[in-house]
Amino acid sequence: MRNAYLDQFPDEARVIKAAFWSSFIALAIGGVLGLVQALHRTDVFRFIQSPDYYTVLTAHGVLLVIVFTIFFLVGTFTWAVTTSLDRGVVDTRFTWAWYIMMVIGAALAGITIFSGFLESAPSILGSELNADVLFTFYAPLEAHPFFYIGLVVFVVGSWLAGVDWFRTWLAWRRENPDERIPLPTFMVLTTTLFWYICTLGVSLSILVFLLPWSLGITESVNPLLTRTMFWYFGHAVVYFWLMPAYLMWYTMLPKFSGGKLFSDPLARVVFVLFLLLSTPLGIHHQYLDPGIAEGYKFIAMTNTMFLLLPSLLTAFTVVASMEHGARQRGGEGYLGWLKALPWRDPIFTGMALAGLMFAAAGFSGMINAGMNINYLVHNTWWVVGHFHLTVGTAVALTFMAASYWFIPQLTGKELWNRSVALGQVVLWFIGMTFMTNAMHRSGLFGLPRRTAEPQYQGFDFEPAVGTVGEINMQVALGAVILTLSLALFLLNMVMTSIGSNSESIPDNTYADTLSGAEDSPRILDNLKLWTAIAVVLVIIAYTLPLASIIDAGGLFGPDIEGFRLSTWVDPAVIESLSEVIR
């Protein structure tokens, strides 16, 4: 009897499949735009106008780091909760509801961005439909209200997804009052909790400041305040993308290596640390922002360095589990066991290469995190190189490799072609090597990010090694290889989905542990306690900086009380009023 996910939870499988396909569509469009950017910037091949570059860049950023990652996340988490609790969600209609909400939000934001390409975009609600604001939507860049509304609808959809997971867990809890939370569910719940904490900031920023401003209700905003509220969310969101990848590394990779997870307690500690520390360090993205005192930046830097701990714990646990697997498969010697790993398996190899690139990203990340050395690389292509290793590879490549496991589980169809899949993950690794190496190097001589025209007149960059031309070629080559890899991935997904049913899909299980939940202190499962501490840390880290930003720049900008009085009151009345006061 086949016992794939589809057989256990047919209704949930349909929602998860829909979420994955939504994420693949975002990946496909976003990835192609990445190639457009790479070729345009390097002047290899240009077919868009430079002003349109920023529309492309906004779409690339939003589609990949918001839509692709989060749709994949909600699919993975729903799979993890139902699989590890061994029960379905409470009500699949609710599950469909949040999924559809997320689709509506993503579509609204997406359409608004893409209408930036139109010669004359339609005017709705009194302003032109476009959103060339990049995925960070910093004021004073202003988007059409639909962009902000779309983002909020999308995020609220993800909140409801969290409600769904908590609800399912509580239902399970009533049936199993004394059991420990299964590890995958524990990971989902802790991640959801910090998602609530961090999205609160960005939602407030949108609903109170940016949306009223773009609707013309308020006159202006305090850009530093909205930036700070963005980064309050902006660092935690990078862990939000990363946690499903971690979940796969902890609960699936050991199994694919042929062994067991080294330690369940250690995994719980790591996720608790992420819950505590993901948010109170967002200011490390603002080292160069004037208007925030050095002391607060220093606190953010210290918290960031603490966050290295869970990452190092993860590296240790995951490698130890892989070694255990390799030894189960007959591997021997200090390093000889590496040979015994299942390198022909695209799922394993994809995740292992993703993890390896993540280690490299850790090194460039430490440089970003250092307050003084950050000044060297801030806003250069170094940073872009860094996050194509983190979210662009550690996350994206893990997701693609995981899809080779998920899609057969969800459709009951065998993967179309495993060799193509193996080639695909290896190509991604090679393409990213070329592209990110060149990006990092160019950052060191100050090549700026986020510009269609990186060359200035009367000024030449001086690379320490090679030439700018050579670096450009390396980026273009990497981008072409990446796009090829992406095409192979999508081909495999489509061909698998239209293939025929197979009886030989492996059972839907996750990795056993060498040291299990019974070895971990009960207090680790006390989610209320950790949430409370996380909130306290956030308050400590943010109260004073926010207070001083508001004090210096006003809640809605300097000397602005918030409401555009003229919309309500006849200007003549104000005139005479001020006459009286004078």
Add this chain to the structure above:
Amino acid sequence: MRISKGALLVVVAFLVPFVVEFRTALSWFGIKLSILESLALGGVLVIGLLLWAVWPEDGNGGTGAAGSS
């Protein structure tokens, strides 16, 4: 074969970051490889690796396959 085909593919892929980063690192010591030289270095390494991989382990006809799948 000394290692499985899958492992061989991964090791060859690994040479790419190795050569790319090695070239950067060498330049710190004043040794600047041109693109062609780097390509040649990569080629030599790949060929060396392939030879090593397919060479019989102990001269008994290459039946000692390690790590399958």
